[in-house]
Amino acid sequence: MPEAVWISFAFCLGLLVKVVHLPPLVGYLAAGFTLSALTAFPGSNISAEPTEVLGHIAHLGVLLMLFTVGLKLKFKTIISPEVIGGSLLHFGITCFVFTPGLYLILDITWYVAFMLAAALSFSSTILVAKVLDSKRELRAFHGRVAIGILVMQDLIALVVMSLAAGKTPSEWALIVFGLPLLRPLLFRLLDASGHDELLVLLGMLLALVLGGLGFEALGLSSELGALLFGAVLANHPRSQELAKSLWSVKEIFLVGFFLQIGIGGLPDAHSLMFALAASLILPLKGILFFFLMILFRLRARSSFLTSLALTNYSEFGLIVASIALPQWMVPLAISVALSFVISAPLNRIAHSLYERFASRLECYETNNHHPDEQPLALSDAKVLILGMGRTGTAAYDWLIETEPTLVGLDSDPNKITQHGVAGRNVVFADAEDTTFWSNLHMPQVHSVILAMADIEGKLIAARMLRRMGFTGYIVAHTMFQDEAHQIREAGADDAYLTMSETGVALASHIIEREASEPDIALKPLGRG
Known part of the structure; x- marks a missing residue:
């Protein structure tokens, strides 16, 4: 054969x-x-004729x-x-x-x-x-x-x-x-x-x-x-x-x-x-x-x-x-x-x-560089969110009330446009591009949220932040325990499991309701 x-x-x-x-x-x-x-x-018994x-x-x-x-x-x-x-x-x-x-x-x-x-x-x-x-x-x-x-x-x-x-x-x-x-x-x-x-x-x-x-x-x-x-x-x-x-x-x-x-x-x-x-x-x-x-x-x-x-x-x-x-x-x-x-x-x-x-x-090199390669300056920003999907957007909307100097970054131009229409301060940047990190200036940033969808982006961002001398707080979310360990090893201070945090958030609504309505009696389901 x-x-x-x-x-x-x-x-x-x-x-x-x-x-x-x-x-x-x-x-x-x-x-x-x-x-x-x-x-x-x-x-030779080997056949090399194309069939x-x-x-x-x-x-x-x-x-x-x-x-x-x-x-x-x-x-x-x-x-x-x-x-x-x-x-x-x-x-x-x-x-x-x-x-x-x-x-x-x-x-x-x-x-x-x-x-x-x-x-x-x-x-x-x-x-x-x-x-x-x-x-x-x-x-x-x-x-x-x-x-x-x-x-x-x-x-x-x-x-x-x-x-x-x-x-x-x-x-x-x-x-x-x-x-x-x-x-x-x-x-x-x-x-x-x-x-x-x-x-x-x-x-x-x-x-x-x-x-x-x-x-x-x-x-x-x-x-x-x-x-x-x-x-x-x-x-x-x-x-x-x-x-x-x-x-x-x-x-x-x-x-x-x-x-x-x-x-x-x-x-x-x-x-x-x-x-x-x-x-x-x-x-x-x-x-x-x-x-x-x-x-x-x-x-x-x-x-x-x-x-x-x-x-x-x-x-x-x-x-x-x-x-x-x-x-x-x-x-x-x-x-x-x-x-x-x-x-x-x-x-x-x-x-x-x-x-x-x-x-x-x-x-x-020419004197005028491509827009995607211009150095990014975040001179006034104090909190940086990388990845403006659902998680990043929720974090942005929660923090904007107490931290007005907030900036979101995302590599999807369509998302940038949508966030701009919604009034959010979101700019284009690719966290997986090493050139971006070499051109980034963020002297006042003290906290970074890694909210990108893929694990590789979070690992690269955490490593590059520490490599460029950032000593502030880095926090991320992920779906799996082993990925959380990798993110911490890459340089993040904390990495939380998404589903666990969702469960905590849901449970907190019950506590808030009990606090606002102390007379509520939670009765177990049963006969009678």
Whole structure:
């Protein structure tokens, strides 16, 4: 059974490269090439011919990946000058420079040269997301910019794929424009699916059946269908829960995609030379991103961290090549793998690299910085609330009567607007962004409430407050006892369990009522 052999090789080599802190994707490609090489030995019983089953698995992995990309397509994520302008300019400049160069050097057609340039212009969504998540920087300013650019690149790649496929839509394709009308129904299905296997099945139904097969029946790209169905659900509160539930399933199916590339054939000298040349010009990609971010008024630090995260080649480029340039799959696959080998270790030491070269990079900064990176001064504030959701808002409304110099911070621009309308003093800030803490001035603050929803934000805030020399009172809430212990270890003075505090608050109403009405007799329920 060839599939069992493939799975075994993929696991072993994936685990091997993970031990040396490289993305498992490199191991999956190596497993495919190894299987292809073993078939050359006389008497080998190993089959390395791509089967229909492996092809289906690979295609499902691509559709699930695009569906999860669609789940991240929130308007506010990409609607910023540095994201839209940076991604479009980078794509345009890369194609403008690389296309004629590839045409002349490789002696290929203009179409092939453009498609290769387009494939090399994209950065890896999988690698960047994993690297930023491992460093808890997905919600940092540079992390949000990098993810926004990746989403824009995915959209550009989808346009390129659709043009390359050259499919003629049927007359029924216009019904796709009515897809937003299904949003209420899809929202109800998502709410009704719970948190277990039905949630995963719903995601697969939308991505593979309605998005994949449904769009193919209309003469449209199945990739486009998967992305659009994900985008319809992007604004649902549980969209990220759905994305996380599909993450492992998507990763498993994508193993088939990378195995299929390796099994397709061993790299020849031409493929290796192309991959080596692509690796040598990889720094140019990061340099271009750096100066584009500087152009859009980001500080040198954010520009450097964003550009370094994006200095790699993308698995999306392979997906584009699988449709437009199947004969170039092996050279591109090796290029992607080598870029991962280079990018992953560098990103682990990104902050120390910046500290080393900061003096040389900061001279490129503009005088006017991005609004999200302006230093935050809280000169008059005495109490600071981080996280203005339900808990933070309740704390604010309770304290404002006795402490007028109160400030709330939140990383959601929509909440900032709503609180402003309600008359609360709430400003934008991301507590998980280390740049925010380095620019924060709060000389009069004596107490801080950590009311963010996620545990990581509370831990980072507590550590950074103590690291910057804050000696005042830090209090937090959490749902679990073990998290309360972690928050205290991070530097908080107290961490209370939310449900316990709710019970105490409810009981206090009885005590207040008895105090105001002493004649009340509380009688037990019973007969008579």
